[in-house]
Amino acid sequence: MQPNFLIFITDQHRADHLGCYGNPIVRTPHIDRLAEQGQRFERTYVANPVCMPNRGSIMTSRMPSVHGARSNGVPLPLESVTFADVLSEAGYRTALIGKSHLQNMEDNPPLLPPRHIPEGVVESGFKEARRDTLPPGAYEQELRSRWADSRHRIHTPYYGFQEVVLCNHHADECFGDWLRWLEGARPELAARLGREHGERDPRYVAPQAWKTRLDEDSYPTHFIATQTVQWLSEHARSQPSRPFALMCSFPDPHHPWTPPGRYWDMYKPEDIPVPATMIGGHPGEQHVEWLRRERAAGHANTQGPRLFAASEREVREMIALTYGMITNIDDRIGLVMQALRAAGLDENTVVVFTSDHGDLMGDHGIVLKGPLHYQGLVRVPFIWRDPASHGAGGSRDDLASSMDLGASILSRAGIAPPNGVQGKALYTPDGVPAPACRDAVLIEENQQRAYLGFDEPVRVRTVVTDRYRMSVFAEGAWGELYDLQADPLEMRNLWGDADAAPVKHQLMFRLVQLLTEHADTSPKPTRVA
Template sequence: MARKILFITTDQQRYDTLGCNGGTLASTPVVDQLARTGVRFERAHPQSVVCMPSRSTMLTGQYPSTHGVWMNGVPLPVAAPSVASVLNQVGYRTALIGKAHFQPFLDPFLRFEENAMSQGSASPLLGLYRGFEHMESAAHGPVGPFHYSRWLLENHPEVIGGFYSVLNSSFDVNSEGDGDTGAPQVHVNPVPKELYHTDWVADRTISWLNTLGNDEDWFCWMSFPDPHHPWDPPQSEVGRINWKDVPLPNGYIESQSQREAILDDKPRHWRAWYDGTLISNYEAPSSWVPATLTADQVREVNARNAVECELIDEAIGRVITSLIEKGCYDDVDVIFTTDHGELQGDFGLLFKGPYHVDGLMRLPLIWRPAPSAGIRPSTVTKPVGLLDLAPTFCQIAGVSPQSWMEGKALPISDEDATNRDFSCVLTEWDSELFGVNVHLRTIMADQWVCTTYQPGTSHDGSEGELYDIVQDPLQHHNRWGDPSLTSIRDGLVDRIWESLPRHPGKRRILQAPV
């Protein structure tokens, strides 16, 4: 019998939202305990800072340029390789419960299999999809072709109108907010906590796990839609954190002149988005101008976000308790991470986009190996990536990583990381939307984060970013043009192109905005 695997993901969660990573706003005792008894990674980076490419990387163990989901709205082929298929073929029971998003959400004609699965009933998928024999889908609210939506419609239709409406009647992304400060996508939601999608994902996970015998091996991907915007947790829980008492985050620059000077020192699309003249990601409301963001709005967003993180932590605790009661928890590896981060006030910005800084790139990653594995608790400071997850799942299951996987099994210590050459991590960005195209490639190595820009709407290919994360952890000072660092910069750019796979084939077609 191999070890069982509980893979937990959230959506759009920052590294510093966890107590074990220095966070002080949200209480996260369950995940903090996983960190104390497991391996905590200081520098885990995604291979893309948006949902669909990043989630496809977790499933395939490949870079976006390899699996082909180069931006949101580009569907991952159903025949794409999947680590769940590998595990299923060696006898693992497999389930994905919560947010999948390997194919576009905006799909009114149900062209994509992922969205057609819940039509007609809230009953879970019972078949095989990407190697998952059991699948129950959810997104950020009650609309869309998902099992959670159907469940609400069939059982609690009275609460559907309480959630935030992300799209308005013209299919534009809403920027309205009805909280205390008018912050975009902050919303008062009267839904009872037990009907909110966080508890639903945990409930459905427990239900599936309870169908399994303790002698069965399983891989369960429990995927929470929060703390991704909109920030509309159950209003009954909002009082946990008074936004008026929330300190401004370190990355928020209160002085307007200083903030704008820092933005002006970065490639030009930063300031263009701040001024509201350029949009390069569909999920950032086109009618919202980041320059209007106030300090109190940042406080309210951060408070709501922290409440959502607390609800997730408590939901994870319920699932772990159920495993303890089943008597199998000592044989379970628990891995917790997210797909990408959230700017959450850094540089006077919210949401995400082609901005390769720590708010979006530095992720929480915790691996609590089953005690039976005999792996000692540690902290790994060397850089790792989400493409290293699929080979790790294979290693836990006693299966050789597949030849199509481009990562390698996560290290269990810095010594292990050094011995196996975990020396850098790479992140890609490509987007072509609203007539704007942006193309970035980033490497994190040693004390440097270096991003090179390819020609696009706002860039001629000569621009870039270079940050010393030891001397400048907030990444305020772009050293790209510093003549004393030319050799370091050029060496890092060379490493980017030497390390990334090259795929000269035809680019997959964008089929929806998100």
């Protein structure tokens, strides 16, 4: 009998912001219970620490440079074959409830500088190296402006999902099916959303933090959970023998920080310790110093999505509000799990919990995300609770990638992956843990912005091994090399250390190998020549 799959995914949620990953403050009993009943992966890394590219890797089990959504702003090609496509073909019922972000959400123009065409040179009508095979509207299904039209819906199947209930963006600025529901059920609240209507708490100075007008039951997190509960109940009534794969995707705990109701005050900033790496300077961190100088000069944009330097007070407040968001999610996961049991589906459902990437959240004095691949940003939670394990829990220390989620789901369903899948199966069709299969993990990042002292949009490639993390930037003569055993907080950059030169050489060679190994193999050759 093929198992069902219930996949919980959160947004910008670092691994150590869960009780089961050793956090002594944040309360996450329901997620912790999943870890107790299943397996907790201690070293799962993103393929890319940004939303769209890593969500594309979760869905396709391929690196961003291969599946095509190499950065935010570049939609995942609709020609992509996802694990949901494969399960759907095999008879599964597939659904996505919550945040998708496989296509662009906002209508803002890209940040890249305009292309320079020399005088006397004729510009071709071909703007890109690839032809568009679908109308532009096919890649605009998640845009906020499209959802302003009450007739707009996601065209399904959507990347393999036969059903989609969309709640895109973050905090109380979300839109999609959630906003449609709110406008009908609570129009007075729908008219007072976002930072324009939010109330500033005089006790807080953190940017992007306001008390939402929404109550707990109208907040996106609750809507996504209740829609998931209804879906499970309906499935148990109408199609109990049909296997399903349901992704329950929460837009939190992402900035802006707007936990509703009791979750706003649930954690006190004064009780939150700041990261040890906030204090003092650290050799070789010129990118961090650049951000600190930017903030000191008053040039940092603290209202946007790009990383910036923050004060200790700001970091304490951001973490406290983030913990409120996380506990809100945990409570709603408890509701979903209760519904799964009530529907009689629990005994044949693999439950997975992960996130799309982490958040620096004060590490080295920096918040949010960007091309600084410290552990808090690139290491994500990954929990696999399988009824076939008969309650056997524990943790795994072997290296894993976000790409491995889809590959593991297909393996557990007893379905061979398509050619070109680069993820590794972490479980067999019987639910038995597969042996460790990675000695290193590759992380990519391609930014639209030029910053951190670079003249061109930042591009970086990172290799993580059992012991080391090395990041190589396309521009500039400096990089990063950390010994994660001797220096787990990544305080001492060994890039320019003469004694570390042999290790640096070995990691460079392994990085080249990984880049070669992750070159595309799809499509297969059709003839010898």
